[in-house]
Amino acid sequence: MSHIENARRDYIESLAETMEMYGLSPSMGRVFGIMFFHESPMTLDEMRNLTGMSKTSMSTGVRALSELKLVHKKWQKGVRKDLYEAEHDQFRSFVEFFARLWEKEIELNQKALAKTEKKLIRLMEEDQTPEEEARQAKEDLKKLAEAKRYYAWLRNLVSVFENGDIFQYVPIPDDPDSKS
Structure with a gap:
């Protein structure tokens, strides 16, 4: 684990706990936290590689985060896969x-x-x-x-x-x- 990942981990874990307080799964909080720090929109595969979650779980989690408007779909020229970005506001x-x-x-x-x-x-x-x-x-x-x-x-x-x-x-x- 890099120093930057280690530094981010505390906040990501607190987001996981916060999501759980509001009735969402901790894994959704981790996904949101990872996306929050990521500098560019991510594909489901990129998120899956960073979290170790299954493709189905990742897709379900991102869909739920999208419905809550915590994550937004982004378009990028030349990219065929769906891209997602965390809401920073x-x-x-x-x-x-x-x-x-x-x-x-x-x-x-x-x-x-x-x-x-x-x-x-x-x-x-x-x-x-x-x-x-x-x-x-x-x-x-x-x-x-x-x-x-x-x-x-x-x-x-x-x-x-x-x-x-x-x-x-x-x-x-x-x-x-x-x-x-």
């Missing part, structure tokens, strides 16, 4: 990653919320529903109303992230290494 990656997860959460839970709400309303409207169940249904509908408020707020948060307004509230700090 970590602020943009953060925004896109979390906005995507929150959108999925909103979609999933709003569908379930609407279904549950319909069932509870139907229960309350039925004549044969026991009084205690009707009371519980009414209380559950109040809880669902609070959940709706939460998802409306979360949708607004996603919007603030996606349109970049988040950086008005939480500005990106100046580069501590740059000289003014």
Whole structure:
């Protein structure tokens, strides 16, 4: 292992741990880390040689990283194989990653919320529903109303992230290494 590879290893391993914290495989973090430091776009074969991963695992991992917009496909004249490059703007990656997860959460839970709400309303409207169940249904509908408020707020948060307004509230700090 070269000195430069050894120096990079700590950050690459921390990326692997971070990816795992967010529900992704550590190997995807390593792939991203290797691509992050690589100076030019890479083919799947080049990545595979550096990681020792199988072609299938590499392809699956890169596809997942692409969906998360952590990796982008690049075109290069004269190169027939697909090339990939890591996203280096970590602020943009953060925004896109979390906005995507929150959108999925909103979609999933709003569908379930609407279904549950319909069932509870139907229960309350039925004549044969026991009084205690009707009371519980009414209380559950109040809880669902609070959940709706939460998802409306979360949708607004996603919007603030996606349109970049988040950086008005939480500005990106100046580069501590740059000289003014």
